[in-house]
Amino acid sequence: MTQPEIGRRSLLRAALVPALAPLPVLSRPARAQAPLRITDLAGRTVTLPRPARRIVLQQARHVLALSLLHPDPVSLIVGWGGDLRQMNPPDYASVRARFPAADAVPLVGRNTLDTLSIEMVVASRPDAVVLSRGGGGGGDAAALADRLSGYGIPTVVVDFFVNPLRDTPRSIEVLGTLLGQEERARAFGAFHAERLARITERLAGVTVRPSLFMHAHAGGTTCCASPGRGAFDSFIRAAGGTNIGAEILPGLMGEVSLEQVLTRNPDVYVATGGPFAGRGGIAMGAGVAPDTALRDLRAVLTKDRLVGLPAVTGGRAHAMWHGFNDTPAHIMVVEALARALHPTIFADLDPAATQAELNRRFLSIPMEGTYWANLPGGRG
Missing domain, CATH: 3.40.50.1980 (Nitrogenase molybdenum iron protein domain)
Incomplete structure (x- = not known):
């Protein structure tokens, strides 16, 4: 064997060693994973x-x-x-x-x-x-x-x-x-608990619970569908408010008349929207621009004769994504509701920052769109 051939074979053996080295480890019987x-x-x-x-x-x-x-x-x-x-x-x-x-x-x-x-x-x-x-x-x-x-x-x-x-x-x-993915689940659980605890702690000792009327699927149905007891009511209560719908309706959802809304005169008005683009409701959620949501909110308030409601004229009218009723990202809307109900106590809460943190730390399908909107002049 010539010296060049010996050199080439030595190089070939050296190249193969890293690939072959793990084989003895892989050939051992694998330890059974606990169920x-x-x-x-x-x-x-x-x-x-x-x-x-x-x-x-x-x-x-x-x-x-x-x-x-x-x-x-x-x-x-x-x-x-x-x-x-x-x-x-x-x-x-x-x-x-x-x-x-x-x-x-x-x-x-x-x-x-x-x-x-x-x-x-x-x-x-x-x-x-x-x-x-x-x-x-x-x-x-x-x-x-x-x-x-x-x-x-x-x-x-x-x-x-x-x-x-x-x-x-x-x-x-x-x-x-x-x-x-237990570790990742624990990280999200800690994030969720910390955000809720911040709201709960600040509300300790607060005795005034402002009233809120939630207008469900606003514009997409007759005025005025509203949630009673259920997911949205729990969000409102956690944010330090009182849900007018839960006081009037016996079930999870129902109709509240315009007269009842005007008589109750809620401190805060919140309309929910979703995939309503071009269908009479308020477009909210993925892919929706803020200007589109606000345009739709104004149109619904006019159509349903709610423009004179003191909460609206006083700058306390908002729109939110209806999909918060079935997603763990609901912490965003609890923060938004807390700020709308108690603007002084929660002036530093920033639901948009929470959305950005969810996208950055957790969501592989990010939330990109409009999920909460304040009518100009609003305090939330």
Whole structure:
């Protein structure tokens, strides 16, 4: 063998050593990973052999919750409900803009528990199914979870809708364990708790609870739909206010007459909006410019004869994204409501900064749009 050939072979062996060195380690038997044990929001204990990598979402909107925990949540989803595509195209567009693979995810139901196709879920071969306790109506989440478990499909129940302030931290913990993202779930839980505690602490000893009328889907329905007890009422109370709708309505939602609104004379008026662009309501949320939201808010106030309401003439009229009723990002609107209700106590609260921090620290599908708007002259 010539000296040049020996030199070339020596170089080849040297190049291969780094690649070959790990092989003895990889050839050892891998230690078995302990199974995951999850207690969900229905009190059910679910066991998985490892973090889920194939997930069915009963409600597709909860991809936004997964995006708090995972850099590419769409890559995990093998089936979801039709609520984003069919009911909220702007939010779906924001998901698709980041993750075009969303278009290939099969629909396994519309939105409610009773439209979820068991056959399609089974065919998706998921590692786990995520159900909403709110469920969009039409069924019992725990009962459906037990039924799916009978097919050998681990199923967890979460909640960002029925009692979001209480159940969001636990739901994020459940999802974090499900995905193997416990540390990230703990970080968001700490963020959520710290923001709420700041509001609660400042309200300690405050005896005056200003009244607030929340005009739900303003302009998209007849005047005046309003939430009673439920998610929005809990936000208003946490922010230090009194919800007029909860005092009048027996259920979660109902109609409050214009005369009742004028008679009650709320201290603060808040209209909710969503994917209403060009349909008579207030456009709010993903992709909406602030000027568009304010234009729509003014139009609704005029159409529904609310322009003379003292809260409006006094600069205490606002608009917010209706989607806060089913997302862990609701901390933004609790801050906005606190500032609107108690502008002196919470003058330093900045919901826009909270939105920016959520985008920077957590959300792989960022919230980019208008989620809260103040009529010019407002104090919130």
